[in-house]
Amino acid sequence: MAITIKGSNFQFNLFNVYNQTNAEGEKTLPRAILNTKLPPSSILVLDSNEHHPLWDPLCPTTSQGAQPFIDWIEEQDLELLNTPGVGTFFRPHLSRETVLDLSLVTPDLASKATDWQTIPETGSDHYGLLFSIQTNADLVENPTNQPRFNTAKANWDTFNKELETAIQNSQTLQDMDQISDPRKADLMDLLLGNNTELEQQLEEIGKAITQAIQTAANKAIPITRLGPKPKAWWNKELTKLRQDTSHYRRIFKEKLETTAIHDAYLEKRDFLRARNTYNKAIKDAKRKHWNEFLEKEDPQSIYKAMAYTKDNKVERIPPIQGETSFDKKCQAFRNTLFPPPPITEAPTFTNYQEKRWDWPALSTTELERACSSQVKSSTQDQMQ
Structure with a gap:
């Protein structure tokens, strides 16, 4: 199996090979691999079914097809990621673990491959192989996959008590009564950025409330621990x-x-x-x-x-309008998407002259016509 993995600034090829014997008695390695050259930035993981001291120093004998495979590795200048002697295969009839599964990379990836290890807990006689390939991408934790509080296992009685204690210990929340009730003018000043004092007070209150909730949650709600690839079917x-x-x-x-x-x-x-x-x-x-x-x-x-x-990891958002921190990037988005509303100058009434309306006198006929109209509305006392 061969796949190509691409990113915004990286690309490498992954090959998975099973060195099995076909009906003609020929194995996969000499038939399909030893006569080819791996392209740059390639990873080869395979069940070699070959024994050699290069990857298994304790093996008593060397397989017949191991040496041609090693010659091919040297010609390609490939790097073996396996830790020699660390078993990757075990069956109950064996007296010890053996090394059959190999991980190889081309020279350009040799310095980027790290943390090679095995995973015996797969339930298979072949252990899982785990390693990392570093890229040039500036990766950060995906904010959508951050560990979350497992509210299904929360102790809400403890949470309420801890939240009450955290609020009582917060000087900012205890001093909220000293802030005057906001007026409409204060709301406009906040929107225009003209009342930095009130804005700072509200920001501190928001942070204090968040801190109090997080403090209580840390003591009463367990964290959902997500692995690199959490299994939805696990129980x-x-x-x-x-x-x-x-x-x-x-x-x-x-x-x-x-x-x-x-x-x-x-x-x-x-x-x-x-x-x-x-x-x-x-x-x-x-x-x-x-x-x-x-x-x-x-x-x-x-x-x-x-x-x-x-x-679980995504590329870091590039600088926005020269800003690199998360808060500054958010501020740049806010300033662009929600600019201050236009300011209209207040009208001046210095030379204003009130217009005089010349209403004609109401005649008796007009009054009688209005009172005798068929369109009538009832008042609260139902009089018509």
């Missing part, structure tokens, strides 16, 4: 099963370090049971979640699906 049962699988795997591996594999039958049985239960629970949870999600027809599902595609 507490899977967390417990993953812990059990890791526990029995650790016991089984410790037993293998001191005894032969046939003497670790009970530990092997417990590990296999835990792993199979964990894998089946993951499949069931995925199937149930996505079936329920696809059956929904409410508009909220559209926005939830969009949220699944968002990353």
